[in-house]
Amino acid sequence: MPRLRLLKPAALATLMLLCGPLLAQEAAIRKALAERLPSLPKIDEVSKTPIPGLYEVRYGGAEIMYSDEKGEYIFVSGSLIETKTRTDLTEARIDRLTAVEFDKLPVKDSMVIRQGNGSRKMAVFVDPNCGYCKRFERDLAALKDVTIYTFLLPILGPDSTAKVRDIWCAKEPSQTWRAWMLDGKTPARVAESACDSAAITRNIEFARKHRVNGTPAVFFVDGTRKPGAIPADQLEQLLARK
Incomplete structure (x- = not known):
């Protein structure tokens, strides 16, 4: 000693x-x-x-x-x-x-969207009725070789809560999410009794604990986070950081 x-x-x-x-x-x-x-x-x-x-x-x-x-x-x-x-x-x-260690994000409560080889990683907290989130989703969809952990966070009202439940409990949540955000295709309704939405409750609790007060909120592997719809060129720079 x-x-x-x-x-x-x-x-x-x-x-x-x-x-x-x-x-x-x-x-x-x-x-x-x-x-x-x-x-x-x-x-x-x-x-x-x-x-x-x-x-x-x-x-x-x-x-x-x-x-x-x-x-x-x-x-x-x-x-x-x-x-x-x-x-x-x-x-x-x-x-x-406000930094959060990326490895400690509860990714089991997220939709995992893999594009290309998925080598780069990021996480985003989003509300389905957030206009900035819809614009940002188009930039995310254009990224190459990235894994996106998408956490559904209903903060804009009862309709957001309903849409989040319908998306999370859909047969193909990620596809349903993109269809709504990019094409405006309303997700099919899912009865509350047929949906385990405990993950959404945990997302809300995580957001409250870590001061995620708006959407989109973006987390990167180096522990930093950024609020709002990040421009595509800046997003590429942030993804390149380790």
Whole structure:
């Protein structure tokens, strides 16, 4: 068993000097925001940004806002952009916070669509009544050598729930799905008593747990996820990442 190495008193003192101000700053921001914004959910984390005096405040799991060092001013629903590289630091941070390991996706609850040799992999959460999903499905159908795990997620109302059940319980779910999304062919009705829709319930629970709040929501093998109908050229770039 490796021996534990204790910090020497001088090193420990240096560490405390470095961490002390940051911890005090974090505590001051937490206190100020709690007092001034009593409806704000519990703050999960306060951390420095590349901008002196500006702090990232994370709450609700993956919600982010920014505060000055005294908690007197905040801005929300905005992005912090690094102008040199035009990198959206806020988006990158949220991507890390909401990442899901691809191997841990419950693929047994998805429709598996294999195109070509299926060597590339992706997963998508979709609602059958989502217009963006229909447009995105056309781009997905044109992809080569890809396996698409399609998770049905009814979030747009009762008709979505009915269509999802009819598609999932069809004799050929993937074909029924594509026929509806690409050709507008309404799936045949399936009686609730003749359909085991437990997978749909699990998809809804998974989406709630992992903050999948809209469709389409796309997951890639490197753990990243993207919301919305991704343009075809960008989709190819994301599929190439490992």
